[in-house]
Amino acid sequence: MMDKHRYEDVGETLWTQTLDNGLRVLIVNKPDYHETYALLATDYGAIDTRYVPVGGREFVQDPAGIAHFLEHKLFEKADHDAFDLFGATGANANAFTSTTRTAYLFSASTQVAKNLDILLDFVQDPYFTDKTVNKEKGIIGQEIQMYQDDPGWRSYLGLLGNLYPQHPASVDVTGTQASIEQITPAMLYRAHKRFYHPSNMTLTVVGNCDPQTVLDVVTRNQSRKQFELATPIVRGVQADLDATAMRQHQTIQLPVVRPKVQVGIKGLVDVDDSAAGVAFQIAVRMLLEALFGDSSPLYQAWYDAGLVDDSFDYSYDAQRTFNYVALGGDANHPEELIAAIRAVIARGAQQPELTQARFERLQHAALGKYYMSLNSLSGIANALSAQSFAGANLFDYGHLLQRLTLADVRAAARQLFRLEAMTSFVILPA
Amino acid sequence: MRIELAQGVGLTVVPTKKFKTTRVAIHFLAPLAQVNVAARTLLTSVLETSSADYATQAEMSAYLETLFGASFGIGVGKEGQWHRVTAGLTLLNDQFAQEALLQQGFAFLNQVLHRPLMHAGQFDEAVFKRERHNLQLYLESLSEDRQTQASLALQALYFDDDPAQATPSFGTPAGLASVTPAGLVTAYQQLLSSDRIEIVVLGDVQPDAVEALAQTLAFAPRVVPAVALAVKGAPRAQRTQVETVPVNQAKLNLGYRTDFDLYTPAHYAAIVANDLFGGSPLSLLFTNVREKASLAYYASSSLDAMRQVLMVQTGIDAESAAKVTQLIAQQLEAVQAGEFTTDKLRVIQDGLVSNRETAYDSPRFLARQALLRALLASQPTNLAQYTAGIRAVTKAQVMAAAATFKLEAQYLLTEKTKGL
Numbered sequence: 001m002m003d004k005h006r007y008e009d010v011g012e013t014l015w016t017q018t019l020d021n022g023l024r025v026l027i028v029n030k031p032d033y034h035e036t037y038a039l040l041a042t043d044y045g046a047i048d049t050r051y052v053p054v055g056g057r058e059f060v061q062d063p064a065g066i067a068h069f070l071e072h073k074l075f076e077k078a079d080h081d082a083f084d085l086f087g088a089t090g091a092n093a094n095a096f097t098s099t100t101r102t103a104y105l106f107s108a109s110t111q112v113a114k115n116l117d118i119l120l121d122f123v124q125d126p127y128f129t130d131k132t133v134n135k136e137k138g139i140i141g142q143e144i145q146m147y148q149d150d151p152g153w154r155s156y157l158g159l160l161g162n163l164y165p166q167h168p169a170s171v172d173v174t175g176t177q178a179s180i181e182q183i184t185p186a187m188l189y190r191a192h193k194r195f196y197h198p199s200n201m202t203l204t205v206v207g208n209c210d211p212q213t214v215l216d217v218v219t220r221n222q223s224r225k226q227f228e229l230a231t232p233i234v235r236g237v238q239a240d241l242d243a244t245a246m247r248q249h250q251t252i253q254l255p256v257v258r259p260k261v262q263v264g265i266k267g268l269v270d271v272d273d274s275a276a277g278v279a280f281q282i283a284v285r286m287l288l289e290a291l292f293g294d295s296s297p298l299y300q301a302w303y304d305a306g307l308v309d310d311s312f313d314y315s316y317d318a319q320r321t322f323n324y325v326a327l328g329g330d331a332n333h334p335e336e337l338i339a340a341i342r343a344v345i346a347r348g349a350q351q352p353e354l355t356q357a358r359f360e361r362l363q364h365a366a367l368g369k370y371y372m373s374l375n376s377l378s379g380i381a382n383a384l385s386a387q388s389f390a391g392a393n394l395f396d397y398g399h400l401l402q403r404l405t406l407a408d409v410r411a412a413a414r415q416l417f418r419l420e421a422m423t424s425f426v427i428l429p430a
Numbered sequence: 431m432r433i434e435l436a437q438g439v440g441l442t443v444v445p446t447k448k449f450k451t452t453r454v455a456i457h458f459l460a461p462l463a464q465v466n467v468a469a470r471t472l473l474t475s476v477l478e479t480s481s482a483d484y485a486t487q488a489e490m491s492a493y494l495e496t497l498f499g500a501s502f503g504i505g506v507g508k509e510g511q512w513h514r515v516t517a518g519l520t521l522l523n524d525q526f527a528q529e530a531l532l533q534q535g536f537a538f539l540n541q542v543l544h545r546p547l548m549h550a551g552q553f554d555e556a557v558f559k560r561e562r563h564n565l566q567l568y569l570e571s572l573s574e575d576r577q578t579q580a581s582l583a584l585q586a587l588y589f590d591d592d593p594a595q596a597t598p599s600f601g602t603p604a605g606l607a608s609v610t611p612a613g614l615v616t617a618y619q620q621l622l623s624s625d626r627i628e629i630v631v632l633g634d635v636q637p638d639a640v641e642a643l644a645q646t647l648a649f650a651p652r653v654v655p656a657v658a659l660a661v662k663g664a665p666r667a668q669r670t671q672v673e674t675v676p677v678n679q680a681k682l683n684l685g686y687r688t689d690f691d692l693y694t695p696a697h698y699a700a701i702v703a704n705d706l707f708g709g710s711p712l713s714l715l716f717t718n719v720r721e722k723a724s725l726a727y728y729a730s731s732s733l734d735a736m737r738q739v740l741m742v743q744t745g746i747d748a749e750s751a752a753k754v755t756q757l758i759a760q761q762l763e764a765v766q767a768g769e770f771t772t773d774k775l776r777v778i779q780d781g782l783v784s785n786r787e788t789a790y791d792s793p794r795f796l797a798r799q800a801l802l803r804a805l806l807a808s809q810p811t812n813l814a815q816y817t818a819g820i821r822a823v824t825k826a827q828v829m830a831a832a833a834t835f836k837l838e839a840q841y842l843l844t845e846k847t848k849g850l
Contacts, residue, residue, distance in 0.1 A: 034787040087710070089784075092711070092788075093711075138724035139727065142726065145678040146727050149576050149679055256574050293491070294487060295495055300486050303487065304560070306563075310564070332567075365496075365498065368500070369499040369501075371522055372450055375449050375793060
């Protein structure tokens with residue numbers, strides 16, 4: 001029997017069920033929509049290069065980029081490509097790999113049941129040979145080259161390099177041409193066996209679909225397959241919350257037209273995905289909006305002074321084993337911008353922009369933006385999927401936002417804004 | 431559905447309960463040949479960041495926050511031979527917000543469009559200088575994105591006999607440098623008093639109430655020039671350009687002339703032919719150039735029906751340019767020669783239909799359809815009409831459509847001088 005939870009404030013219902021083999025299934029029915037969007041995700045990403053294989057005792061070390069390589073390679077089978085199976089129904093398929101997750105998805109307006117079978121089958125039935133693996137090295141090699149030409153990507157990776165010199169978060173998700181060269185079919189099978197067990201995966205289906213029908217299709221599909229009993233995953237990657245393990249600053253030159261700045265603040269406290277952890281993340285995003293958002297007097301002063309323009313952006317990323325704030329964009333005077341950001345961080349929780357009136361306005365706006373974001377099926381599915389192990393999910397956000405106080409935001413500033421955790425990365429025109 | 435609020439000022443209301451939002455878009459349209467696109471782009475920045483009621487961007491954003499975090503922006507684009515400036519506002523819908531947000535949203539648009547920050551008939555000098563400077567820097571840095579650079583360069587090469595089409599919708603650094611404070615005021619007045627205006631409102635709304643709100647914008651009647659939407663040019667000789675810059679991955683982009691009338695069977699055939707050639711992940715370019723030959727990270731094509739051009743874009747190794755060029759030509763020949771099964775054709779059609787159905791879940795797409803229907807009599811009025819057009823395409827029609835695709839422009843962005 002599926003668990004059914006109604007969220008009255010947003011008018012959404014979430015159906016959940018964990019199958020006998022451990023696969024979590026999350027379903028949201030949106031009967032007005034044509035589309036159904038399904039996402040099958042594993043809790044395995046670019047940082048998980050070190051782990052104990054199933055049945056083994058010792059850690060193994062895989063080459064950087066293996067999770068992304070595996071994602072590419074799963075589509076190809078002995079006599080067909082999974083892309084074509086989706087395509088034959090008119091559906092679109094895709095996949096992506098991040099630092100901590102790998103996800104496979106389709107979007108379909110018809111034949112949802114058939115596409116669910118295709119999705120589960122291609123992800124759970126690996127096929128790797130020397131020939132197909134070697135061919136893929138050419139394709140991913142091209143992808144790596146392309147990212148090298150993207151100054152935004154270089155600047156993001158540069159910042160991560162400063163924040164996490166001893167942690168795999170700083171390694172490009174795609175790996176390097178040298179690292180992917182070492183990948184073999186045996187390594188791919190070994191990683192698949194460890195991380196693609198149903199108990200490490202979540203299937204999220206959002207759209208025009210009947211929840212019971214979806215669950216029946218998935219249950220039937222899974223009952224046709226044999227899986228070993230789930231065993232605990234032992235990962236080599238450790239949390240990096242160490243301010244001494246950082247590079248303070250780095251400048252590189254690239255063929256760009258405008259200088260680029262990224263400032264990072266390393267999180268020195270682990271942020272998990274309990275309800276408290278999720279609330280903390282909301283508080284941090286509110287803090288950043290208050291200080292650096294479009295309505296901030298501070299941002300306006302910087303904008304008027306020519307320190308920033310509308311390329312300036314900020315984000316907070318909290319992942320398994322690491323979390324950090326990133327701020328930056330194109331800057332005509334990189335040193336001045338870094339100094340200005342440093343002055344803000346030095347103020348800790350004492351920020352003139354954090355008034356009660358302003359907090360209430362931002363809270364009201366955040367609530368509206370959250371409700372508006374629920375128009376997007378892919379947005380709902382991605383958020384639900386990413387939090388499938390968490391103590392709070394996307395549909396709890398409204399309540400968490402309403403419960404947030406100015407004191408929470410100040411506390412977030414006190415915890416995160418530490419000068420010793422700050423780093424900067426600059427790209428100058430060659 | 432479309433009503434005339436005044437001569438040359440249209441309103442289309444699309445009531446739907448499907449979304450949690452209401453979208454308001456006010457489109458200003460003028461023939462490209464009659465406007466200064468750089469001035470119009472600068473105008474969008476100036477209007478977006480200042481007004482008599484909200485002197486700074488911070489004040490304007492703070493007001494939008496009180497409207498439940500409404501999102502507002504002004505952008506530019508091209509619709510064939512026309513230039514478009516769009517002021518767009520997305521609001522939480524009134525039922526959900528339990529507040530008259532739509533009314534407040536219209537009042538806000540009224541303020542921003544009709545009450546700019548001006549002194550003695552000129553835009554605020556500091557705002558003018560700052561926004562022109564920022565836009566200048568932005569235009570100069572577009573080449574940092576090599577895909578954008580290649581795509582703009584191909585557009586310039588393909589339309590090298592038509593300056594209005596060769597120039598991007600947002601202008602060029604040279605064009606912007608010549609915009610004066612007086613020129614910006616002229617562009618503003620022209621936009622408000624001479625441009626064709628199309629207002630689109632989509633969401634859980636009452637058409638009568640929306641009409642009353644739209645009337646408060648008080649746009650005066652105007653005479654809309656008789657300029658066609660579609661860009662029709664005559665076939666020309668092939669032209670080639672190679673540009674060298676420090677890149678790891680080369681970009682090869684190609685432009686083909688096409689020839690059909692909008693939303694005739696020939697247009698639907700061209701849509702299917704493009705999808706089979708390079709428009710879909712199941713296309714020949716994707717499967718044979720990217721997947722099979724492992725020669726490109728991306729290889730795709732897109733059809734710009736209003737401008738009658740099909741563009742191919744690829745990211746490749748510089749050494750492979752000649753080989754990729756040849757492979758692309760072979761894929762088009764295969765479509766022309768009918769070297770595809772009827773199964774494949776059906777799958778491509780299914781994909782197009784499915785994508786269209788999915789697009790109908792997007793408020794922005796639906797609002798854009800309303801604009802296009804206002805501009806183009808032949809634009810499909812509903813989903814069924816479009817899908818019927820796609821489904822009716824035969825193999826012979828696809829081959830015939832592909833036979834009309836003529837390669838005219840080849841652009842290579844590469845590190846080395848060898849290549850094409």
